[in-house]
Amino acid sequence: MSPGGQAEARQGGSLVLTPASARLSGDWTLRALGPQLPGLRRQLRMASADAAWSLEAVERLDSFGATLLWQAWGRRWPTQLSLRPAHRQTLERVARSAERPLPQRSVFTPIDAVVALGSALIAFLAHVRDFVVLLGQIFLDLLHVLRHPRDWPWLEISANVHKVGVKAMPVTALVGFLIGVVLSYLSSLQLKVFGADVFIVNILGLGIIRELGPVLVSVLVAGRSGSAMTAQLGVMRVTEEIDALAAMGVSCSLRLVLPKVIALGLVMPLLVLWTSTIALLGGWVSAWVELDLSLRYFVDALPDAVPVANVYIGLSKGAVFGVLIALVACHFGLRVKPNTESLSANTTASVVTAITAVILVDALFAIATKSIGIPG
Structure with a gap:
């Protein structure tokens, strides 16, 4: 196979499931997973978080692929997991982001009105100065x-x-x-x-x-x-x-x-x-x-x-x-x-x-x- 053909074969991510293990390979990125995303989602739902997960054959892993795996694991780390250090950093970053709650919308108060008025006044004075x-x-x-x-x-x-x-x-x-x-x-x-x-x-x-x-x-x-x-x-x-x-x-x-x-x-x-x-x-x-x-x-x-x-x-x-x-x-x-x-x-x-x-x-x-x- 030519180098170009090897690159094309390596683009898509794959998942091999057995009753006790799950082995991932290829590129787990947004661009690579796009065409086969529905099938991978079905496979991930069938996999168990308690299985032995192997990510050592994964070539590239971005935030999208890490988020996909983190959700499939039920937002917790699997009991048995083997992967490269760089991929672990990506997964840890996604895990920290998932633990951080979304900011709640605060109620508009009179203090906010004063802050908005002050910001508008400062912006106006900046325009006047530059003019x-x-x-x-x-x-x-x-x-x-x-x-x-x-x-x-x-x-x-x-x-x-x-x-x-x-x-x-x-x-x-x-x-x-x-x-x-x-x-x-x-x-x-x-x-x-x-x-x-x-x-x-x-x-x-x-x-x-x-x-x-x-x-x-x-x-x-x-x-x-x-x-x-x-x-x-x-x-x-x-x-x-x-x-x-x-x-x-x-x-x-x-x-x-x-x-x-x-x-x-x-x-x-x-x-x-x-x-x-x-x-x-x-x-x-x-x-x-x-x-x-x-x-x-x-x-x-x-x-x-x-x-x-x-x-x-x-x-x-x-x-x-x-x-x-x-x-x-x-x-x-x-x-x-x-x-x-x-x-x-x-x-x-x-x-x-x-x-x-x-x-x-x-x-x-x-x-x-x-x-x-x-x-x-």
Whole structure:
């Protein structure tokens, strides 16, 4: 028989029973016993724990095979047992594990609530600390490239501008157009009742340019580009590419984080302007269908209904939201541990945190600019 054939013959475990003895041979491992497990279980049930058990011919024994034997012996050592020292250690380890009782589920107490709250607070403070460290590193990188203009990562910035800006234009335009149609349709239904059809321009202009446009684009970018940034950095962490860059003396923040922050900060105001324009177009289409409002009147009335300060507020929101989304995405991407579970968890946390942060900052903008750009 060839060596390969001998290996194949040795793979499966076997059990030879006599009235007074039980002789085991072969490999007693999960992989080897899988195909013949039902037959071996029947043989083990027929064997007696008081018989003379011989395991000296067993080539390999893992925890699965040891557990199978331990259960067949009734969770006690046979009276007569001969085996190799290495196999005895495996059986002793299984025996100790079987003697250890399973932990009982404890009742949730107020102390547990305090512990859970404290753990959440400590985790939050760790996130805040790492985020502040990231901000400081970005500031230092900006100072460095301002002092050394030849070190600007122009190639990385342009690549990110294309990915997060140009490629996002179709989806933002589609969603913006549909949101404009829906908002205009619902508003026109109410305005018809009071005969205030002309005020549709005011509702669409202020709602889309000042609030809905920047927030809508931010949510889309956080879900599309923010998750992609986190996943990219996370995969580089899993594949140890970031460690390789550090070993070569390449700044991770300068080459990976700073281009994303700059690109998203530049692109977001343009995306807000693009999406708001398409949304207003969709709103006019719905108003034209429902209220017979002409495009000429819509365009002429829009500057009077919406002061130009609202455009500046919307664009400034876009820039701030873009920088915030990029920072949050990079923060969670750099926190990924070298395993796929951490990658998925941090990507999800990145999107949720970015959207939540955008809504909170938008509320602060609304409070800070409550008296700016509102027609008297």
